[in-house]
Amino acid sequence: MLQVPFIRENKDLVIAGLAKRNIDAASMIQDVISFDEDRRRIQTELDSLLAESNTLSKEIGNLYKSGEAQKANLLKERTGQIKETTKALNESLNNKIEALTELLYKIPNVPNEIVSQGSTEDDNEEVYKEGNIPVLPENALPHWELAKKYDIIDFELGNKITGAGFPVYKGKGAKLQRALITYFLDKNTEAGYTEYQLPLLVNEASGFGTGQLPDKEGQMYHVTEDNLYLIPTAEVPGTNIFRDVLLNESDLPIGITGYTPCFRREAGSYGAHVRGLNRLHQFDKVEIIRVEHPDNSYKALDEMVEHVKGILKELKLPYRILRLCGGDTSFASALTYDFEVFSTAQNRWLEISSVSNFETFQANRLKLRFKNSDGKNELAHTLNGSSLALPRVLAGILENYQTKNGIVIPDVLQKYTGFSKID
Structure with a gap:
């Protein structure tokens, strides 16, 4: 299976290499790059929310300790919203990873540069x-x-x-x-x-x-x-x-x-x-x-x-x-x-x-x-x-x-x- 970073950094080389196999891979390779961009965007958003949730959890604990229950409860509402959002993001992330993996399994190896183009x-x-x-x-x-x-x-x-x-x-x-x-x-x-x-x-x-x-x-x-x-x-x-x-x-x-x-x-x-x-x-x-x-x-x-x-x-x-x-x-x-x-x-x-x-x-x-x-x-x-x-x-x-x-x-x-x- 080709590595996504290799595909991303060598898009034209991969397309040209697969052409030696008589495969027009341009749309397939672009789909890989798009799926990976979506995956990375979702992962970044998810990581940011999880970091926010961890910070809020610490603040909530400190507020309860200092007797500021009302402020703590307001923050708890935000953590609840984050929980729902992260659940949806996790599901979306898993779907993107599954789609990307399935696509990668269908792409053959890139022939070595000395391999000639041919059909049979x-x-x-x-x-x-x-x-x-x-x-x-x-x-x-x-x-x-x-x-x-x-x-x-x-x-x-x-x-x-x-x-x-x-x-x-x-x-x-x-x-x-x-x-x-x-x-x-x-x-x-x-x-x-x-x-x-x-x-x-x-x-x-x-x-x-x-x-x-x-x-x-x-x-x-x-x-x-x-x-x-x-x-x-x-x-x-x-x-x-x-x-x-x-x-x-x-x-x-x-x-x-x-x-x-x-x-x-x-x-x-x-x-x-x-x-x-x-x-x-x-x-x-x-x-x-x-x-x-x-x-x-x-x-x-x-x-x-x-x-x-x-x-x-x-x-x-x-x-x-x-x-x-x-x-x-x-x-x-x-x-x-x-x-x-x-x-x-x-x-x-x-x-x-x-x-x-x-x-x-x-x-x-x-x-x-x-x-x-x-x-x-x-x-x-x-x-x-x-x-x-x-x-x-x-x-x-x-x-x-x-x-x-x-x-x-x-x-x-x-x-x-x-x-x-x-x-």
């Missing part, structure tokens, strides 16, 4: 590419056909048990999944991230804290009776560890990692681009999360990008990095880099990670602060990234490592799988 993923900027695209055997298969051929993922069984988008991993397919999870966690903990095992359901406050609510309410599975949400990513419970927390500057930086299943209700569509593992309602992901000093957050973002690059190099998968345009950047992010693996069998790029800096946007919602060197409370910066999302990494491995005689397991994973080939 076609406007994203490729900033890095690495790896050789393998030459596959004739009649190479997409991963959903390989999964059926080698009996490692059963999409039809998942559909029977639950519905489309809930695959069942079997035998070596299940072991490869587990190997990837363990490998990712090991890489993250070796890099200094502390491992957490996190809840898979979160309350409404947690959803608001990281910006999933109210923006992505339709994409989240909702347990209505308990008003809990199945997590769309480990970012939500992981970042909410720090909700309403005041850190010391010496506590920073903080890095955590965790594996969770993730759940997303996405609009259904058809075609090869959503077949198999390309788009799921339930999938596994390992996440990295950082809480940083504002002065260090963009250096930390670069470090996270390098970390994910290192994993993909070890997996020997061809990949590229995109800097997302304003229209494709998530609601809460100021700057996002997407990683995509090239699927040779599908002849297309598959997104496998997003690494983002949210600056103070989430921290303001979370009330996540640290005490700086001047002894003042300051909002921290939060960052997160997939390290990595499993379905499309697995799809890339199955497709790019296929041979005429089976699917070769990347060298770095063989100590985790216990086998070198799926055949």
